[in-house]
Amino acid sequence: DAGITQSPRHKVTETGTPVTLRCHQTENHRYMYWYRQDPGHGLRLIHYSYGVKDTDKGEVSDGYSVSRSKTEDFLLTLESATSSQTSVYFCAISESIGWQGTGKLFFGSGTQLSVL
Amino acid sequence: GESVGLHLPTLSVQEGDNSIINCAYSNSASDYFIWYKQESGxxxxxxxxxxxxxxxRQGQRVTVLLNKTVKHLSLQIAATQPGDSAVYFCAENGLSGNQFYFGTGTSLTVIP
Incomplete structure (x- = not known):
């Protein structure tokens, strides 16, 4: 999957607990994204990053935070997981032309998160 | 918010036939559109x-058509094969240019 590794692949947690998902890339791409995928909603953008320490919110960012301290790693944190955050989470990366992402996203294999 | 929709959630075609998957978008400012294929898992x-x-625009066995007047996008797959069975998503870049909005997907099933 284009040098993208997501961990863990599966996670079961309880409501109210913190959860961190990790995305690691070996492509040295500037842009990294976190999406969630739910039946009937397609993929929805949570947060994205356009460089180290540079992040921005997507359309469904409430309840999530992200950090990017190195080019290769993009972390997604659920500070206090809720059942509505049960979903499949995908990380994606893209090249950039100047400061603009190319839009051609390469996705990881996903993390299945279940919040009980 | 953005609205990217698909006309049909499922599509079944015979192997060897051509497939057409449609997508409507709402943001007339979008200037970049992408089709993705997602296989199970x-x-x-x-x-x-x-x-x-x-x-x-044409690729290998695939063609994308864009009609900006009616804000409609389609993906045509020629000589559909069993390996084409998957969910297909269209995506647009919306207002920001860096945020990509996905449709809900069309599930394509190829009947041997």
Whole structure:
């Protein structure tokens, strides 16, 4: 999957607990994204990053935070997981032309998160 | 917010026939559109893209058509094969240019 590794692949947690998902890339791409995928909603953008320490919110960012301290790693944190955050989470990366992402996203294999 | 929709959630075609998957978008400012294919248990995979200054773009067995007047996008797959069975998503870049909005997907089933 284009040098993208997501961990863990599966996670079961309880409501109210913190959860961190990790995305690691070996492509040295500037842009990294976190999406969630739910039946009937397609993929929805949570947060994205356009460089180290540079992040921005997507359309469904409430309840999530992200950090990017190195080019290769993009972390997604659920500070206090809720059942509505049960979903499949995908990380994606893209090249950039100047400061603009190319839009051609390469996705990881996903993390299945279940919040009980 | 953005609205990217698909006309049909499922599509079944005979092997060897051509497939057409449609997508409507709402943001007239979008200038970049992409089709992705997602196989079961995997992440979406880039198929083909098109910019708003084009009406048509062809790849290997796939063609994307863009009608900006009615804000409609379609993906045509020629000689559909069993390996084409998957969920297909269209995506647009919306107002920001860096945020990509996905449709809900069309599930394509190829009947041998």
């Amino acid at each position: 995997k992440g979406p995979q880039f198929i083909i893209d098109i910019r708003s200054n084009m009406d048509k």
